[in-house]
Each structure stands twice: as C-alpha cells, then as structure tokens.
Amino acid sequence: MDLRIFTEPQQGATYDTLLTVAKATEDLGFDAFFRSDHFLHMGDVDGLPGPTDAWITLAGLARETKRIRLGTLMTAATFRLPGVLAVQVAQVDRMSGGRVELGLGAGWFEEEHKAYGIPFPKEKFGRLEEQLAIVTGMWATEAGKTFDFRGTYYELTGSPALPKPAQAKVPVLVGGLGATRTPRLAAQYADEFNVPFASVEDSERQFGRVRAAAEAAGRGADDLTYSNALVVCVGRDDQEVARRAAAIGREVDELKANGLAGSPAEVVDRIGHYAAIGAGRIYLQILDLSDLDHLELISSQVQSQLS
Numbered sequence: 001m002d003l004r005i006f007t008e009p010q011q012g013a014t015y016d017t018l019l020t021v022a023k024a025t026e027d028l029g030f031d032a033f034f035r036s037d038h039f040l041h042m043g044d045v046d047g048l049p050g051p052t053d054a055w056i057t058l059a060g061l062a063r064e065t066k067r068i069r070l071g072t073l074m075t076a077a078t079f080r081l082p083g084v085l086a087v088q089v090a091q092v093d094r095m096s097g098g099r100v101e102l103g104l105g106a107g108w109f110e111e112e113h114k115a116y117g118i119p120f121p122k123e124k125f126g127r128l129e130e131q132l133a134i135v136t137g138m139w140a141t142e143a144g145k146t147f148d149f150r151g152t153y154y155e156l157t158g159s160p161a162l163p164k165p166a167q168a169k170v171p172v173l174v175g176g177l178g179a180t181r182t183p184r185l186a187a188q189y190a191d192e193f194n195v196p197f198a199s200v201e202d203s204e205r206q207f208g209r210v211r212a213a214a215e216a217a218g219r220g221a222d223d224l225t226y227s228n229a230l231v232v233c234v235g236r237d238d239q240e241v242a243r244r245a246a247a248i249g250r251e252v253d254e255l256k257a258n259g260l261a262g263s264p265a266e267v268v269d270r271i272g273h274y275a276a277i278g279a280g281r282i283y284l285q286i287l288d289l290s291d292l293d294h295l296e297l298i299s300s301q302v303q304s305q306l307s
Contacts, residue, residue, distance in 0.1 A: 001275055001306040002031040005295070006073055006229055006283035010038035010051050010112075015060060017289050018052065022061045024292050025068055028299035032069035033061065034103070034283060037076050040112035044249060055088045062096035070096055073194065073229055073283060074105030074175060077127050078118060082134035082154055090139065090165040098166035103173035103194065104132060125181055127153045132189040136172060139165060175229075177206055183213035192225040194283070197258065203228055204277035211278075227281035228274050231259035234267050234298055244294060248287040260284070264301035271306065 005025045009018055022033040037054040041047030058070050070092070075085070093100040106124040107113075113120035121127060130151040141147040141161035149156040174186040175194030183206075186193045193210045195203045211221035233248070233255045235241030241262055245252045255261035260270050260282075271282060284298065 001271060001279075002281040003298070003303050003306065004032040004034055004069070004281060004283045005030050006034045006036075006285045007289060008036045008038070008285065008287060009057070009289075010036060010041050010047060011043075011045050011287065012041065012047050012049070013052065013289050014049060015052055015057060018057055019061065019064060020292070021286070021289050021295070022065055022068065022070075024295050026065050028295055029303065030068065030295075030299065031281075032071065032101070033065070034071045034073050034101075037072050037074060037079065038109060038112060039079075039116050039118075040109065042109075055092060058100065059092045059095055062092050062099070065096075065099075067099075069099050069101055071101035071171075071173070072103045073196070074103040074173065076107035077104060077131045078107035078113065078120060078124065082131040083138065083156060083159060085131070086135045086138040086161075087163065089135070089170060090163045093165035093167055093170055094163065096166070100165070100167070101171040101173060101192075102135070103175065104128065104135070105175065123153075129185060130154050132172070132174075132185065136189055137161075139170060173227075177202065179209060183209040184217075186210050186224065187213035187217040187219060190224060192227055192281070194227045194229060196229040197231070197285075198228070199258075200273045200277055203274065203279065207278045225280050226278045227283060228279050229283040229285060230274075231255060231261075232267070232284040232286065232298065233259065233261040234264055234294065234302060236263070236297065244288065244291065247291065264297070264305070267298075267302050268305045271302075 025033045039051045054072050089102050106128040110120050130153050134149050138147050138161040147159040147161040171191040173192045173194055174190040176182045195206050207226050214221045233244045260267045
C-alpha cells in the first residue's frame with residue numbers, strides 16, 4: 001500500500017509551508033506529495049495569505065526534492081488550455097527528473113471561477129475529455145512530427161507537440177464517482193483511478209465500474225492503479241486524536257466514519273478494508289500543515305505496518 005501526502009493549500013498555506021511539508025514527506029519515506037488545484041478557500045477559514053498556483057508550486061518543489069513523486073488531485077480543466085497544460089506538465093517533469101503525475105478533472109467550484117475571472121462553462125465533461133486526448137496525444141507524438149486535433153471545444157493545427165516529458169509516459173489520474181462517463185474516460189486515458197472521500201462500499205462499486213470499462217475497452221482491469229483520497233487524523237491516544245480533530249474543525253466520530261481517524265492501529269485496520277476491495281494507494285489529506293509531528297507519527301506507526 002503506497003501512502004501519499006495530499007494537501008489543500010487554498011485553505012491557507014505559503015510556498016514555504018508547502019516546501020516544508022514536501023521535504024518532510026520525502027524524509028519520512030512517503031511515496032509522493034500531491035496538492036489540490038484551487039484558487040479559493042472553502043468553509044470557515046480565511047485562506048490567508050491566499051492561493052498558490054499548483055503547477056508553479058510543483059515546479060519549485062521539483063527542484064527542491066529528489067525522490068518523491070509530485071502531482072495534482074485534480075488539476076481543473078477549466079483553468080488551463082490543454083496545449084499550455086501539456087507544456088507546463090512536461091516542463092515540470094523535466095525539472096523533477098521524471099517524477100510528475102497529472103491528475104486531471106473537469107473543475108467544479110463555480111465560486112472560485114467567479115472570484116478570479118475564469119470562465120465556468122456549462123459543458124465541462126466534454127472539455128475534460130478533449131483535454132485528456134490533447135495532452136496525452138501531444139506527449140505521444142514523435143519528435144519531429146506534428147499533432148493536430150479538431151474537437152467541439154479545442155482545435156490544434158500543426159502543433160510541434162513540444163517539449164516532451166522526461167518520462168516515457170507521465171502517469172495520468174482520473175477520478176470521481178460518476179457511474180458511466182467517468183469510468184469510460186478512465187478506461188481510455190488513465191493510469192490510475194482515484195475515488196475521493198468515499199466509503200469502502202462506494203469505492204468498491206466504483207472500482208468495479210472502472211474495471212468493467214477497462215475490459216470493455218480492451219485493457220486489463222489490473223492495468224490501472226486504484227486509489228482513494230481520505231482525510232487523516234491519527235493520535236497516540238484519544239486526547240491527541242481529539243486535539244488534531246479540533247485543529248481542523250472536525251468531530252472525531254465524523255472523521256472515523258468518513259476518513260482515517262483514531263489510533264495507529266485503528267487507521268491501519270481501516271486502510272486494510274480499502275486494500276481488500278482493490279485500493280493500492282491512499283492519498284492522506286493533511287489539513288493542518290503546521291503539524292509535522294502528525295506526519296512523523298503516521299510514518300513510524302502506520303506506514304511502517306503497511307510496508
């Protein structure tokens with residue numbers, strides 16, 4: 001079971017804070033550092049000092065880390081034109097020496113689009129599908145040849161499809177709980193399928209849909225990695241769990257029901273239920289980025305039991 005650290009910087013974090021967490025992620029033996037792609041805070045926080053751009057952040061981290069994978073859950077297709085996104089991700093992949101992964105989603109948070117003057121189109125899923133085709137198509141185009149695409153929303157003519165990533169293939173993540181179109185897109189384009197913040201039962205149902213879609217598309221169901229993103233709140237005792245829950249504005253019982261919360265033993269057992277239905281990777285949503293002792297505890301008493 002791979003454990004990855006997943007952050008939500010729009011809730012309030014500087015680049016220096018993210019760098020500190022990324023370096024701790026690397027030093028403590030976690031597999032990867034991922035971040036959300038949002039420009040507006042959510043819930044009862046002020047979001048200060050303001051948002052950081054996902055791919056600018058990852059470019060910086062690419063030069064200041066050496067081992068961990070780096071990526072997004074999920075880059076919003078509404079934020080960037082697909083040709084430009086292909087260039088950005090390829091460049092950061094080269095800057096990292098081939099450690100980047102691209103999670104790409106349709107975009108959903110209308111208020112942040114309004115706040116930053118980003119168009120929020122009605123038909124988002126069709127745009128996502130074309131973006132996946134363009135980004136992966138550009139990377140797959142042989143050097144010296146050009147890439148063309150004519151779709152409903154985007155058109156590329158004579159693109160040199162450069163630069164190329166350092167990796168022969170940048171892993172692409174698709175995720176969500178859509179019953180039909182999402183599994184089809186994952187089967188066509190994804191190396192990994194992610195279910196965000198869902199129960200074991202709902203995850204198992206969605207993994208089954210994606211496995212069936214992969215087989216229908218002529219792929220092996222096990223060609224994809226299956227993963228979950230879940231909030232985490234671990235403590236050495238009940239008091240520490242309660243303190244960490246309060247620090248992120250959540251209740252312990254709710255966290256235990258909807259995430260990974262409790263003692264290390266409880267969290268290991270809970271992760272085991274996800275592993276049993278096919279999850280090979282967990283993205284641990286860390287909401288208090290100042291609590292590095294939390295990461296150390298997870299590394300020493302949760303990750304150590306899973307490896």
